[in-house]
Amino acid sequence: MNRIAHRIVAASVLAMVVLAGASPPTTEPTATVQIENFSFMPRELTVPAGTTVTWVNKDDVPHTATAVGDTPLFDSNALDTDDTYSFTFKQPGTFPYYCKVHPHMTGKIIVQ
Secondary structure, three states: OOHHHHHHHHHHHHHHHHHHHOOOOOOOOEEEEEEEOOEEEOOEEEEOOOEEEEEEEOOOOOEOOEEOOOOOOOEOOOEOOOOEEEEEEOOOEEEEEEOOOOOOOEEEEEEO
């Protein structure tokens, strides 16, 4: 075999080895909660563990998405119109949350 043929064979073998060892890209599941009309929509959301939930404020006033508890698992701080906040739920459980600015606004994330 000549040099060019050797290089083509070597490049082909290298490409096959690289492709055989490549793993497909992984994507975490995602979900969205809209904040509209002083409500979280959906109010209750069930997701698998590892899901990243993103809250999007569509109201004209600030809101938060804050986990219930003395030391909240997540807290978006104030979200202005069209601001977003994301949190990845790694462990199963039920996670109630509310808006600190408007405490009557409540929601729940259920992680399976």
